Amino acid sequence: MLVLAWCAASGGVAVARPLVGGGGGGEAGKTKAPLQTMRAYNIAHRGSNGELPEETAAAYLRAIDEGADFIEADVTATKDGHLVCFHDTTLDDTTDVADHPEFAGRRRTLEVQWANLTGFFITDFTLAELKTLRVKQRYAFRDRxxxxxxxxxxxxxxxxxxxxxxxxxxxxxxxKNPVFVNKQVRWADGKKFEDKFVAALKRRGYGGRYMSPAWRAMPLFIQSFAATSLIYAADLIDSPKVFLIDDVGVRTEDTNQSYDEITSDEYLDYMREYVVGVGPWKDTVVPPTRDNKLAAPTDLVARAHARGMQVHPYTYRNENQFLHFNFRQDPYAEYDYWINDVAVDGLYTDFPASLRRYQEWTATGREG
Structure with a gap:
């Protein structure tokens, strides 16, 4: 069994070291090492957020140093129409907004994804105001x-x-939350959130079908839980898209459909015309039992693969409370199971260094 080495001084948090390098500072015109496409993609979920506060420049640079193939971001909009990287609709859990008395009156209640939510909504702040805040670690058990x-x-x-x-x-x-953003933010030119999102990518030269030379040079997956946003974006840019699938009890924000509806054969046949894959919550692919052991996998991966669709489940985390008992507190055993037994095509992980180490160790074993 592969065992993760824990550092007692860090309070039980895995201390990762740079494995690949290249976090920044590339020279113009320099030939870059290409993206690997021979194994499951190592997708740094909100950066290396197991070690550093999520969706920050530091977390993304660390993830690149640690060998991530892709860096993942949640993109939303500010009151004045700027696109920013932030996961939640409210600022409460991962910023110091509560420590800013000048914003105390911004707290309110809005409907988000079929439920009322109270907090400091990011769409009520301008970019300049957001830049006065500082980001903090979401989980108390991680390095703060x-x-x-x-x-x-x-x-x-x-x-x-x-x-x-x-x-x-x-x-x-x-x-992120395109229905909510389009309700809360209005752009002067009448464009929608999806228009602004795609325009930002195209300005920087992104575009190209999956595995084309253009895509290989600037690899991009566009993801969303909203099928209607992905379909809309398909008319604007030909880059590959991934349809995200939430937990079994969560209905879609845009069409109010159930998990069973959006994972049916009919719906997968429909979406395959617009996306290259699906990104399901991992516990919907291999559901846990009541005693936190793994039940038999569903057939979602097999049905997606039969349609030529990739599967990129989320989210893989090293800490014991996120690991099923089958893995005996070993995140490398979890990676091994999902890559070799379930046969997924990419993994969203909070700890890209751990996934990179697993890939290196197992590649060495195969060569030997």
Whole structure:
């Protein structure tokens, strides 16, 4: 069994070391090492957010140093129409907004994805106001020594990080809560969130079908839980898209469809015309039992593969509370199971260094 080495001084958090390098500072015109396409993609979920606060420049640079193939971002919009990288609709859990008395009156309640939510909504803040905030670690059990060091970054700043890397690094941005954003933000030119999202990518030269020379040079997956947004974007850019699938009890934000409806054969046949794959919550692919063991896998991966669709499940995390008992507190055993037994094509991980190490160790074993 592969065993993850824990550092007692870090409070039980895995301490990753740079494995590949190339986090930034690439020279113009320099030939870059290409993206690997021979194994499942290592997708850094919100950057290396197991070690650093999520969706920050530091987390993305760390993920690139640690060997991520793609860096993933949630993209939303500000009150004044700027696109930024931030996961939640509210600022409460991962910023110091509560420590800013000048914003105390911004807290309110809105409907988000069929439920009422109260907090400081990112769509009520201008970009300049957001830049006065500092980002913090979401989970109390992770390293919080970097709280307050980083700011929220724009979508353009996120793209800069990938483009400036010394090797080819893909980006995997999500159109986050597009129905909510389009209700809360209005652009002067009448464009929608999806228009602005795609325009930002095309300005930087992104485009090209999966595995084409253009895609290989600037790899991109566009993801969303909203099928209607992906279909709309398909008319604007030909880059590959991934349809995200939430937990079994969550209905889609845009069409109010159930999990069973959007994973049916009929719906997969429909979506395959617009996307190259699906990104399901991993517990819907291999559901856990009540005692936190693995039940038999569903047939979702097989049915997607039969249609030529990739499967990129989320989210893989090293900590024991996220691991099923079958893996005996070993995140490498989890990677092994999903890559070799379930046969997925990409993995969204909070710890890209761990996935990179697993890939290196197993590649060495095969060669030997």
């Amino acid at each position: 020594s970097h709280n307050g060091e980083s700011r929220i970054i724009t979508f353009d700043e996120f793209i800069d990080i990938a483009v400036s890397a010394e090797r080819v690094v893909g980006i995997d941005p999500e159109m």
